Amino acid sequence: MPHSGLRNTAAERASYTRESATAAAHGVTRDLAFGLDACTPRQQQLRALLALAIFNCGRGSAWPRHTPLHELSIYTFAISPRCDELVIIAEAPRNIVGRLVPRDHLPEWGLPGLRVKRECGNGAELVHLPTGARMTVTRDRAGRLDHDATPQTGLWREGRPLTKEECTVLESLPAMSAQAQTLLGALTTRMSTKDPSGGWDIAMWFTDLLDRPGNGRSDGHARRLWGKGNRWELAWTSDPHPEDLLAALTAPRVGVPGATAQRVRTGWDIRFRDALLALRP
Incomplete structure (x- = not known):
């Protein structure tokens, strides 16, 4: 891959994702696409599962357990998707890890099956036991981890097997096609994206950073993402603005x-091959 092409594409990707160009370069594909959705099947599964956990909260939530994963929206971070790893670059990596990973006195906290593999001074390496997919949460702008550090008390580590409750939750989730996993995983990888020209901003699903008059959506922070197979629906009552999510x-x-959008009476339908994600704001 020509160095100039990679460098230019990484800089362009970073202008949308809030990554550093160095971090973005790790996800750029050989054909110089951004690579936000180019990943292994196990990464695809993890990203879609994270979407189900993050985008269900408040009234009407369909997620089958109490979890604070929707509260990731209160933090500021950049998501750096790579072929076989999902990297979160944040100012408060320990806080984010503490919400992602179950712990001794809060066994239903976090994503079922997510464990700490290694803790470092600037973050942690995580592994999802059911899929084998990897995550990194770090303060480093390039997405790297540094020296090992004292573990946070109570967080479940890689040697802790799946609990019966975690298995029950995972088994209760509806089947999802690979194409639907791509669409749902895209919701996860684009939580922090923006238009470098200032036209739209997802802004972590928390606020309207563009401060557009008359466009506020402040009816709480209820979200519901659910479906089966190739057909899924996302409803939400707060930011981001529907047009922003559509653009992202x-x-x-x-x-x-390859994804296309169609305006319908109740919102928009996003299609990717045979999969449909209905946006119902």
Whole structure:
């Protein structure tokens, strides 16, 4: 891959994702696409599962356990998707790890099956036992981890097997096609994306950073993402604005390659091959 092409594409990707260009370069594909959705099957499964956990909260939530994963929206971070790893670059990595990983006195906290593999001074390496997918949460702008550090008390580590309750939750989730996993995983990888020209901003699903008059959506923070197979629906009552999310999923370069949008009476339908994600704001 020509160095100039990689460098230019990484800088362009970073202008959308809030990564550093160095971090973005690790996800750029050989054909110089952004690579936000180019990943292994196990990464695809993890990203879709994270979407189900993050985008269900408040009234109407369909997630089958209490979890604070939707509270990730209160933190500021950049997501750096790579082929076989999901990297979160944040100012408060320990706080984010503490919400992602179950712990001794809060066994239902976090994502079922997610464990700490290694803790470092600037973050942690995580592994998802059911899929084998890897995550890194770090303060380093390039997405790297440094020296090992004292573990946080109570967080479940890699040697802790799946609990019966975790298995029950995972088994209760509806089946999902690979194409649907791509669409749902795109919701996860685009939580922090923005238009470098200032036209839209997902802003962690928490606020309207563009401060547009008359466009506020402040009816709480209820979200519901559910479906089965190839058909899924996402409803939400707060930011981001529907047009912003639509752009993040379908705009040239940053959108899911091949995804299309159709305006319908109750919102928008996003299609990716045979999969449908209905956006119902």
